[in-house]
Amino acid sequence: MDRIEEHSWARMIxxxxxxxxxxxxxxxxxxxxxxxxxxxNDPEQMRRTLEAGVDGFITDFxxxxxxxxxxxxxxxxxxxxxxxGQDENDxxxGQDED
Numbered sequence: 001m002d003r004i005e006e007h008s009w010a011r012m013i014x015x016x017x018x019x020x021x022x023x024x025x026x027x028x029x030x031x032x033x034x035x036x037x038x039x040x041n042d043p044e045q046m047r048r049t050l051e052a053g054v055d056g057f058i059t060d061f062x063x064x065x066x067x068x069x070x071x072x073x074x075x076x077x078x079x080x081x082x083x084x085g086q087d088e089n090d091x092x093x094g095q096d097e098d
Contacts, residue, residue: 004031014038014058017049025053043068 004013004027013028017037028035038058040046046068049057059065 004028004033012036012055017045017057020049020052020054022052029053040065047072 007013010033012034013036015024015035015037017040020035020037025035034055036056036058037049037054040049040057040059041061041064043064046057046059046065050069050072056069057065
């Protein structure tokens with residue numbers, strides 16, 4: 001990871017998923033690159049890797065990977081909607097009653 005700047009010609013890196021965590025992903029993104037680790041075939045590992053913030057991943061089972069990504073995005077969207085709904089409820093409760 002210390003050598004990211006040596007590869008200014010690159011748009012993406014593809015490390016082993018075993019080397020990837022949220023800090024690693026942040027460093028790659030800060031360098032202006034995308035990160036898609038390889039080769040993840042376990043659905044739980046796919047999910048953990050997505051939670052670390054990767055842009056995608058390489059797998060031998062694309063249908064499984066697609067399902068995991070779709071579920072991850074749907075859960076993230078629901079979570080965002082729940083957070084927004086909670087913010088609106090907080091705003092309503094903070095208003096003075098006349």
